[in-house]
Amino acid sequence: MAKRQKSATAGGTEAPLAFLDPGFMASPEARTLRIMSEYIEPAKRFEEQDVRDTICFFGSARIRPHDEAEAQLREAEKSGQGVDAARKRLEMSRYYEETRELARRLTEWSKGLEGGRRFVICTGGGPGIMEAANRGAADARGLNIGLNIALPFEQHANPYITRSLNFTFHYFFMRKFWFAYFAKAAVFMPGGFGTLDEMAEILTLCQTLKLKKRLPMVIYGNDFWRRFLDLNVLVEMGTISREDLDLLHRSDSVDDAFDYITGALADVACEPGCWPGRESGVLTAPVPGEKTC
Numbered sequence: 001m002a003k004r005q006k007s008a009t010a011g012g013t014e015a016p017l018a019f020l021d022p023g024f025m026a027s028p029e030a031r032t033l034r035i036m037s038e039y040i041e042p043a044k045r046f047e048e049q050d051v052r053d054t055i056c057f058f059g060s061a062r063i064r065p066h067d068e069a070e071a072q073l074r075e076a077e078k079s080g081q082g083v084d085a086a087r088k089r090l091e092m093s094r095y096y097e098e099t100r101e102l103a104r105r106l107t108e109w110s111k112g113l114e115g116g117r118r119f120v121i122c123t124g125g126g127p128g129i130m131e132a133a134n135r136g137a138a139d140a141r142g143l144n145i146g147l148n149i150a151l152p153f154e155q156h157a158n159p160y161i162t163r164s165l166n167f168t169f170h171y172f173f174m175r176k177f178w179f180a181y182f183a184k185a186a187v188f189m190p191g192g193f194g195t196l197d198e199m200a201e202i203l204t205l206c207q208t209l210k211l212k213k214r215l216p217m218v219i220y221g222n223d224f225w226r227r228f229l230d231l232n233v234l235v236e237m238g239t240i241s242r243e244d245l246d247l248l249h250r251s252d253s254v255d256d257a258f259d260y261i262t263g264a265l266a267d268v269a270c271e272p273g274c275w276p277g278r279e280s281g282v283l284t285a286p287v288p289g290e291k292t293c
Contacts, residue, residue, distance in 0.1 A: 038174040042167055046182070049143060049164060054122035054182040055106055055261065057099060058198045059129025059189030060092075069093040095189050095221060096132045102187065102254045103136030103144075109262055111142060119184060119265060120145055124175075125166065129189045131158035138162075147175050176201055185216045185261045190224040206247050207240075215247075216264035222252040 018024050025033065064072070069090040076086035103121050110119040121137035123130035125146025137144035138160040146161035148168040157166055169175040180202060188199050199219075205211040219225055231248075234240040251257040 035171060035174060038169055038171055039177070042178055045164060045167075049162075050118075051120055051143070051145070051165070051182060053117070053119045053184045054145065055119050055185045055187070055265075056122045056179055056183050056198075057103065057129060057133035057187045057189065058124070058191060058195045059095065059099065059132075059187075060191040060195065061124075061126045061128035061130065062192075063092050063096050063128045063132075063190065064089055065096050065132070066090070066093040092190065095129065095224075098220075098254050099129050099132035099187075099189055100136035100139070102257055103133040104139045105136075105254065105258050106261065107137045107140035107142035107144070109258075111140065120165075120182075122147065122179065122182070123161075124148065124194070125157050125161055125168075127156065127158055129191065131160060133187075134158055134160035147178055149175050180205055180211065183211075183215060184213075184265060185218075187218045187220055187257065187261075190221045196229075203244075203247055207244055214264070216261055217248050218251050218257045218260060219248045220251050220257060222250060225250070 019033075024030055069086070069092075073083070073086040073090050076082045106119065107121060110117075113119075120143050121133050122145040123133045125134070125148035130146070134144045134146060135158070143162045143165060144160070145165040146157055146167065148157050148166070149172060150168055150170055157168070167178075169178075176198070179198065183202070186198075186202055188195060199217075202211070202215065202217065206215055206217075231240070231245055235242050235245065249257075249260050251260065
């Protein structure tokens with residue numbers, strides 16, 4: 001870098017500052033700086049918006065709204081192609097609508113809490129179930145978060161995310177950190193590998209007590225989950241304990257999921273002024289002078 005700066009100066013042109021040099025910032029040598037930026041920049045915005053607690057929604061990016069799925073079925077029937085797939089999309093669209101309704105009701109409930117406590121809807125920021133949850137929170141005129149990830153397909157920010165809380169991450173593990181850091185509840189709608197990944201991640205954090213408080217988790221859609229995810233097999237084979245199954249609450253209705261989550265969160269308390277998310281136990285080392293829960 002010194003040789004480069006000397007050469008550039010000799011030619012009458014100033015060398016760029018390292019942190020303003022796109023080539024350097026995109027290099028392997030600057031990877032640590034990029035990772036730090038995906039911690040520090042979101043932390044600044046969360047603090048500005050006073051985000052301390054979230055309810056995270058996970059689910060497929062491919063599930064469409066009911067009206068859109070209905071229109072696709074009509075087109076398929078007219079053309080005679082893809083009718084079975086279109087009927088399945090229409091069947092699955094119930095989860096979009098129920099996600100939207102649940103997120104709306106949770107946001108309205110949160111806005112009515114006393115003492116400044118607030119639970120903000122948080123999603124992966126993309127289409128499908130993520131869009132539905134952000135949309136439901138927006139219906140209730142509440143702040144909501146989108147933790148987008150830069151991917152070659154499927155992922156794009158949906159239009160319902162609060163603009164100041166719309167993020168795009170390069171590193172999956174930093175995105176996962178922010179999901180877990182503020183999470184006080186999680187809802188797992190039908191999804192694919194990404195949903196399974198997030199479920200396993202959060203279950204592991206709870207099982208190993210890295211998340212020290214009990215985190216209410218809803219696995220939503222009995223028909224869907226029973227067909228391919230039988231966790232009783234893990235108990236039978238001795239790879240988990242029977243008590244580990246109690247980490248998940250199975251639900252098939254908005255009313256049941258709403259009652260379970262709000263009932264579990266009613267007892268959550270945090271001392272005013274403490275660092276957001278510290279009570280979750282994700283970061284356990286105290287910072288000098290910082291108030292912790």
